[in-house]
Amino acid sequence: MRDTDLAAILEQISAAAVLCVGDVMLDRFVEGQVERISPEAPIPVLSVTRERAALGGAANVARNVCALGTRCVLVGVVGDDSAAQEVQGLIDGVVGATAHLIPASDRPTAVKTRFMAGRAQLLRADQERRSPLEIPTADAVRNAALSALPSVGALILSDYGKGVLSDRLIQDLIAAATAQGCPVIVDPKGRDFSKYRGADLVTPNRAELALASDAPTDSDPAVIAACESVVRISGVKGVLATRSEQGMTLYRQDPSGTVSVDHLPARAREVFDVAGAGDTVVAALAAGLAAGLSQKDAATLANRAAGIVVAKTGTAVAYPGEILNDSHEESFARGEAKVLTLAEAQDRVAAWRRAGKSVGFTNGCFDLLHPGHISLISQARAACDRLVLGLNSDASVARLKGPSRPVQAEVARASVLAALADVDMVVIFGEDTPMTLIKALEPDVLIKGADYTKETVVGAKEVESWGGRIVLAQLVEGQSTTNTIARLSGK
Numbered sequence: 167m168r169d170t171d172l173a174a175i176l177e178q179i180s181a182a183a184v185l186c187v188g189d190v191m192l193d194r195f196v197e198g199q200v201e202r203i204s205p206e207a208p209i210p211v212l213s214v215t216r217e218r219a220a221l222g223g224a225a226n227v228a229r230n231v232c233a234l235g236t237r238c239v240l241v242g243v244v245g246d247d248s249a250a251q252e253v254q255g256l257i258d259g260v261v262g263a264t265a266h267l268i269p270a271s272d273r274p275t276a277v278k279t280r281f282m283a284g285r286a287q288l289l290r291a292d293q294e295r296r297s298p299l300e301i302p303t304a305d306a307v308r309n310a311a312l313s314a315l316p317s318v319g320a321l322i323l324s325d326y327g328k329g330v331l332s333d334r335l336i337q338d339l340i341a342a343a344t345a346q347g348c349p350v351i352v353d354p355k356g357r358d359f360s361k362y363r364g365a366d367l368v369t370p371n372r373a374e375l376a377l378a379s380d381a382p383t384d385s386d387p388a389v390i391a392a393c394e395s396v397v398r399i400s401g402v403k404g405v406l407a408t409r410s411e412q413g414m415t416l417y418r419q420d421p422s423g424t425v426s427v428d429h430l431p432a433r434a435r436e437v438f439d440v441a442g443a444g445d446t447v448v449a450a451l452a453a454g455l456a457a458g459l460s461q462k463d464a465a466t467l468a469n470r471a472a473g474i475v476v477a478k479t480g481t482a483v484a485y486p487g488e489i490l491n492d493s494h495e496e497s498f499a500r501g502e503a504k505v506l507t508l509a510e511a512q513d514r515v516a517a518w519r520r521a522g523k524s525v526g527f528t529n530g531c532f533d534l535l536h537p538g539h540i541s542l543i544s545q546a547r548a549a550c551d552r553l554v555l556g557l558n559s560d561a562s563v564a565r566l567k568g569p570s571r572p573v574q575a576e577v578a579r580a581s582v583l584a585a586l587a588d589v590d591m592v593v594i595f596g597e598d599t600p601m602t603l604i605k606a607l608e609p610d611v612l613i614k615g616a617d618y619t620k621e622t623v624v625g626a627k628e629v630e631s632w633g634g635r636i637v638l639a640q641l642v643e644g645q646s647t648t649n650t651i652a653r654l655s656g657k
Contacts, residue, residue, distance in 0.1 A: 175459065175467065176486040180235035182456035184449075187311045187339060188224030188324030188331055188353075190242030190267065191294075192249050192256075194279040195220070197520075200288070210288060212281055215633060216519075216608075221256050222278060224324035225265075227353070230449030231322075232262035233483035233509070234471070236456065239314040240265045241307060243299065243330050249275035261509075266310040270303045276328055284522055298329045308335055315342055319456030320349050322448055323362070327355040340364045349455045352402075353448045354378070363401035367418070367461065369448050370396075371408045383407070386415070390427055393417035406465050408447055408472070416465045428462055430469045446475045446484055482513050504584035505592045508606055511554065514591060515607050518552045526550030526637075527609035527625075529600040531558045532579050533572045538642040540586075545639035546613035547588035554591045554607060555583055556600040565598060599624045613637045 198214040221229050224242050231238040240257065244250035244267045253275060257265045273295035281289045299307065307330060315321065321343045325331045341364070343350045349366040359378050362368055376383045378400070379392035393405040397419055404418030413432040419425050450471040454464025471484035487503060487510075506514065515525055528546045532539055532555075547553045557580055563572040572579065580592045595603050604612070604625035612629045616638045620626050626636050 172490055175454070175457070175463070176235070176490060178459075179453045179457040179467075180486070182320075182453060182458075183237040183239070183318040184231050184320045184322060184452045184456050185239045185241070185311065185314050185318040186224055186228045186231065186322040186324055186452075187241045187307070187335075188227070188322070189276060189326035189328040190225045190240070190244060190253060190330075191222035191276040191278060191326070191328075192253050193220045193222035193226075194218070194277060195282055196279060197282045200283040210283070212283060212288060219252055219256065221253065221260075223276065223326050223328075224322075225253060225257060227322060227324045227445045227449050228257070228263050228265075229260050230446050230471075230483045231453055232260050233485055234450060234453045234489075235262070235486055236453040237262045238264070239318060241268075241311045241314065242266075243268045243270050243273070243303060243307060245269070245274040246271050247275055249277050249293075266314070268303055268306045268310065270299065272300055272303075273297075273329075282520075285520055294328060296327065296329050298332055304332060304335065308338060311335075311339055312342055315339075315348065316346065318348065319458075320351065320452040322452045323350065323352045323365070324445075324448070325353060325355040333361045336361055337363070349452075351448055351452045351455065353444060359396055359400035359402060365402045366455075367404045367406050367451065368396070368400075368402050369406045369408060369444065369451065371444060372410065372412075375405070375407050383409075386429060389415045390417060393427075394425070404461065406447070406451065406468070408444060414447075414465060414469050414472075416462060418461060428465070430466060432469075432473065443472050443476050446471050446482075450484070482517065485510055504589065505580045505594070508593060508595075508603065511591060511593045511603075512606055515552075515554065515609075523551035524610040525607065526553045526611040526613055527556065527600075527604060527607060528553070528613040528639075529556030529558070529595075529603070531563045531567065531572060532583055533563065533567075533574055535582055541642045542613070542615055542639050543583075543586060543588050546611075546637070549613055549637045550609075550611045552590045553588060554593060554609065555589050556603045557583065557592055557594045559594050559596040562596055562598055601625055601628075604628060608632055608634075610634045611637055613639055615639055615641050617641060 195218050196214055197216045198212045200210040202211050204211050228238040228240040246269050257263050274293050276294040279291045280287055340350050352362045352365045352368045354368045354370055357377050372383045375392050379395040381392045382388045383392050389407055396405055407415045411432050414430040416428040447468045450468035451464050454467045470489050474484040474488050475482045526546055526549055560572055560576045576594055583589050584592050601624055612625055614623045620636050
């Protein structure tokens with residue numbers, strides 16, 4: 167896959183659809199600081215500052231698929247509990263995702279709770295049941311998956327060993343997908359891959375490949391031999407082995423017995439967190455195959471996506487714009503793009519926060535940039551480690567300021583603001599107030615001009631509710647866009 171083809175490929179995968187069947191989970195993160203040891207036992211006391219929830223397991227795979235612009239149908243099982251409602255709510259917020267979550271009264275929704283002090287994980291607590299599904303629930307999963315299969319271009323089996331993907335269900339789905347020419351990609355679990363017989367590709371990491379092949383995986387020749395063993399013994403058609411800093415190895419064997427091997431070098435410039443990278447790989451691989459890419463091109467796309475995700479912190483996703491920027495070394499050297507969508511902004515804010523950075527937020531129309539704006543932005547940046555700037559869209563400005571405004575279109579205004587060193591991110595919003603942005607990003611500091619009072623600042627009550635603070639920046643006398651326009655018109 168050439169870099170010059172990448173933009174067209176990313177457009178191509180936005181028209182594709184993928185079915186993901188597997189173990190749905192909810193990931194909880196309880197974050198805080200450790201400042202003392204408990205007097206009750208020799209354990210740290212975590213002073214909790216923030217709690218958040220995210221999609222996990224097969225649900226995170228679906229989220230990764232949709233981040234690429236590809237539609238995803240998710241089929242899985244949840245309990246009859248509040249965690250199931252959280253999962254549904256999070257999936258409802260993923261553009262392009264459709265979920266068929268089968269309720270099971272005999273098991274809870276699988277929840278992994280991680281207790282974090284800064285970037286260090288103190289403890290993980292799991293709530294789950296690993297036993298096979300009861301027959302009515304298993305039949306409901308099978309029927310939902312088979313009903314969705316004709317409308318997609320690839321099938322993902324996301325196996326975390328929680329009991330949803332029984333051997334029978336796996337073989338039924340592989341057979342149905344193969345009959346309609348739909349490629350099957352498996353994120354595998356366990357030692358015996360023969361339960362995935364007939365799948366087009368399995369995506370084990372280095373340790374999983376070693377376990378399944380009972381062979382070393384510490385060199386290129388060893389990995390190739392291990393892949394050959396897995397294909398021969400289990401009956402899968404190919405392996406995409408993920409090898410951390412050594413990249414990936416794509417091994418496949420056609421019906422005539424001809425073997426093809428490609429080594430894809432790792433692309434991450436700096437690795438912060440490998441959590442969820444496997445989900446990104448299988449999602450990008452499936453999206454590429456669903457769009458008609460060759461296995462090598464789809465694997466190359468997955469390799470790019472994985473390189474982006476491991477350079478973030480926490481369970482993250484890769485967006486098409488990031489993949490496109492990554493294909494150009496010069497663009498990468500200039501740093502991350504600053505003008506982001508809300509979904510992209512949430513990921514980057516989460517990464518900053520997990521790195522211990524405080525996040526500030528201010529907003530405005532910023533129609534004609536003047537010294538008053540520069541002063542506000544400078545004061546805002548001084549109050550935090552990273553500054554997010556919410557920018558009113560053209561339609562929003564027109565509603566607030568009248569039909570003659572804005573003077574500069576939102577793209578031009580965003581580009582100018584992003585060029586300022588004090589601005590770390592620009593997010594355009596279409597509402598009259600930035601309340602949706604504030605609630606989604608949960609800034610630590612909210613900054614507005616001193617012509618407001620704390621009581622009149624939109625979002626002040628919400629920011630203070632999660633422990634944030636309000637800063638009222640000093641104004642530069644006589645500076646406003648309205649005055650600037652008046653002077654330009656000779657009024």
